[in-house]
Amino acid sequence: MTGQEESGDVGRRPGRRPRLLKAAGLTLAGFLVLGVGTAGWVYWHLNSNIKSVDINSALGDDRPAKAVTTPTPSGTVSATPLPTEAVNILVLGSDSRSGKENQALGGGSSTGARSDTAMVVHIDAGRTRATVVSIPRDTLVTRPSCPLSDGGSTAVAYGAMFNSAYSVGGPVCAVKTVESITNVRMDHYLEIDFSGFAKLVNALGGVTVTTDEDIDDDDSHLHLKAGTHHLDGRTALALARTRHGIGDGSDLGRIGLQQKLVKALLEQMSSTNILTSPTKLYSVADAITGSLTTDTGLDSLTELMSLGESLKGLSADEVKTVTMPVVTAPSNPNRVVAEEPAASRLWESLR
Template identity: 75%
Template sequence: MFLRVTAENEHGDHNEGVESHGGRRRGLLKAVGIVFAGALVLSAAGAGWAYWHLNQNIRTVDINSALGDDRPPKTVSTPSAAASASASPLPSGALNILVLGSDSRSGDANAALGGGSSTGARSDTAMVVHIDEGRTAATVVSIPRDTLVTRPSCPTSSGGTTSVAYNSMFNSAYSVGGPVCAVKTVESITDVRMDHFIEIDFSGFAKLVDALGGVTVTTDEDIDDEDSHLVLKAGEHHLDGTQALALARTRHGIGDGSDLGRIGLQQTLVKALLEQMSTTSLLTDPAKLYQVADAVTGSLTTDTGLNSLTELMRLGQSLKSLPSDALKTVTMPVLPAASDPNRVVADEPEASELWASLR
């Protein structure tokens, strides 16, 4: 493992590192909803403007209207007896959420962190979060950005469509068609319906880390990546937002320089950040709570089903009973592409079997 959270006492590969510390995951899942729940508490206490502002922060894309009915079928869930008896039951059905971390360059803050033009946005991080029926187990599948795929024809905001592209890098879908094409491409290669979409951008991630007071990690080897401009000696480091973002983007300064190494760093960094969020006394510090909530909501783009603090809070609350030993983090099985050793392709039939297990 190239990166470990300071509190960890065991070592293993990237997936094992995430799965071996189940005792903390209950706190991690609560962290998903704590910011949004706290924002609602502030609102109930009279800070109506704050609630309105945070709600307005969230950007929305109407994925369902854009893609229509030419999609994998929705998962049919059977409400439990307890849920049926409740006037406003929490959601409990199976769910698939596409989570993207994008290097969108729009706006001065993103440009300063990533450079380039606003037309150069890509999805540098892509994870399919599958939550089982009953919300008692979850699987997070990372899709390498360098995976060669057949990118389907996607609708554009101008009313046209993009062309089908063969042997195209997975993250190009976001570049040519934004979140709509990213969702359509994931559904095309997995045959799994994405019920929701969440995107966080460069500046939002950095602001969130800074709002939490930074994040502490320990590197097992020296890192010197001229692309992310990150230079770290092996050992413990307390990173600010800009440094944490650079770590999440690092690939050439570690291991074999592949995207698979970066995925491991990203998974572990997110885990460290969630742990810090779950242990920070946000609910007893309204000023810090608002700063964190503002950073999170100000960097989010969601589908229309998650475009409010109320819906995000309900999602977080619905996960509170997820058992501590029932969260898995894996990477889509891939192998080097025959056409280009710097690219990968899905390793079949293992990849298809993984996606089939999430339907």
């Protein structure tokens, strides 16, 4: 079983150029239309929503090398110089945060954290092309020793499930494990929780998704007939989580649904004129920032907006989604392992 590449423009009308990070950045920037007097408080509130983890300090220098900076061509003149380095961002969807809202949506407690969605977003130098690589949660890996906040460390674990890294060591261990299996430096980290995702979908007025088959999953409380559905936040979250009611019940089927949902969400963000409604604008920005945990390099509105602005030249045609090539694990038919040498070639292309 191998990962299948898919063009990022599937299902979009010609001329559409939805960009996830740019859309988020411009949405956050747009709160300025609320007025000068209100903007200061709004900025403070949205900025304080964002939680962060100092991953660089925790991991130190024992990491893959950063992307090589590309010299700016001589004679090039630009009012806003393009970034000259590639960027890799580890994006996790998790139920790590405790609280009534997350628990009502099926989220775990702070001691039972899981990361069921993991994507490495690689943005090329110049920010005009991107590749999104999904890592199946059921992949068996060697989980490295990870530093803990109390000064201790976790033990090396062989044949561990990929998503156990977050469970035992949080974002720091998730980043270190991804870097260990890919030898690719993660420049940034973004995590979104259950309730924040549901709030974002609701703030956008829901999201329209077409399913190719009936979905009947008691675990995620999702029952949908094949066809087109307009989903609210709770149902969209259930769609992102379901796997037992589709295909062979593996995580690979869920990844396909997640990629479809991301595209539908991009379409909704692109078609919704958020900037004309201060109330909707604030609701969306509050949902985005309130759901995020980032590394310390992206833990402010200014930094998020700067990243979004740098992606203005990234078109949908140049965004590709793939799944890390995997095969069934010899030791367990319910687990997978990286398929070599295809997986190594994929990671090599992102360095």
